[in-house]
Amino acid sequence: MQAIKAGRGPRVSIQSHDFDLTQEVAHLRAGDARIGAVCAFVGTVRDRHAGAEAGSVSAIELEHYPGMTEKAIEAMIDAAQQRFAILGARVVHRVGLLQPLDQIVLVAVTSMNRRESFQACEFLMDYLKTQAPFWKKEATPEGARWVDARVSDDAALARWGLSLPNA
Incomplete structure (x- = not known):
């Protein structure tokens, strides 16, 4: 695999701004x-419950551990680099209070050909959904609730031959 070129700025950014x-x-x-x-x-x-009278999401709030989150995502990019011939990667993830339709995450990957870019981008997104240390709370008319991991996200990670720790 080809090394990701250094010197093009940070590969990971955790930020509150768009x-x-x-x-x-x-x-x-x-x-x-x-x-x-x-x-x-x-x-x-998105409001996963849009159209339903009960449970509609008016906002989400994302929390993370500064330093730890960036380190975990850097390791994910390293894993993608070992699996795919990518030339560069960038992950931007927002934290704080966000509204439906707000951008929350960007995963961008460059390579010499499309297949490697598509695969690495999907791999990184599947990895992020299960392994990145973020905590999400939804605001609903019934009050705030923490969001649990979804089985479908675990299955997406497993297709890459990876599993959750202690699973």
């Missing part, structure tokens, strides 16, 4: 003529 997809991808691609593919995934806050 991000600009165009700027993030431009920065990731800057000056690397080897890049033939860029795959980017942007996750947005």
